[in-house]
Amino acid sequence: MEYRSTRGLRGRRLSLQIDDAVRAKTYGTRRVCVVEGCNTFLSAYNPSNICALHNGGWRDELKRPTRKQHPREEMTRNCSFEPCGREFVTSNPAKKYCSDACRMKAFQARAVAARQAELGTSLQARRAS
Numbered sequence: 277m278e279y280r281s282t283r284g285l286r287g288r289r290l291s292l293q294i295d296d297a298v299r300a301k302t303y304g305t306r307r308v309c310v311v312e313g314c315n316t317f318l319s320a321y322n323p324s325n326i327c328a329l330h331n332g333g334w335r336d337e338l339k340r341p342t343r344k345q346h347p348r349e350e351m352t353r354n355c356s357f358e359p360c361g362r363e364f365v366t367s368n369p370a371k372k373y374c375s376d377a378c379r380m381k382a383f384q385a386r387a388v389a390a391r392q393a394e395l396g397t398s399l400q401a402r403r404a405s
């Protein structure tokens with residue numbers, strides 16, 4: 277008796293029709309990402325064989341070559357070796373020092389600082405024990 281009162285049949289039929297309509301415009305369900313080890317089900321609206329997550333990664337890789345194509349912009353920087361601090365122009369974003377001399381000096385200064393820090397902590401450790 278209760279089965280009759282639920283007019284679910286009508287609703288179900290309606291949703292089935294919608295389902296068919298959607299399926300016609302989509303790429304099918306139950307497809308899995310082609311990336312090995314990834315079992316993500318693909319959205320029916322995803323035209324590729326890769327899930328959104330891996331798709332994003334691919335897009336990132338596509339970005340890299342385009343960045344290379346652009347000529348490097350020249351920029352003005354200040355030497356990272358503090359006693360120097362001279363302004364220099366470079367097209368290399370990784371370059372931090374105005375010259376090799378500063379780079380070497382900064383490297384040596386860092387080594388000395390590291391050694392001093394090490395000595396400091398070992399002294400503290402000795403004091404603590």
Ligand SMILES: [Zn+2]
Binds near residue numbers: 314315326327328329
């Ligand atoms: Zn994936």
Ligand SMILES: [Zn+2]
Binds near residue numbers: 374375
């Ligand atoms: Zn310098």
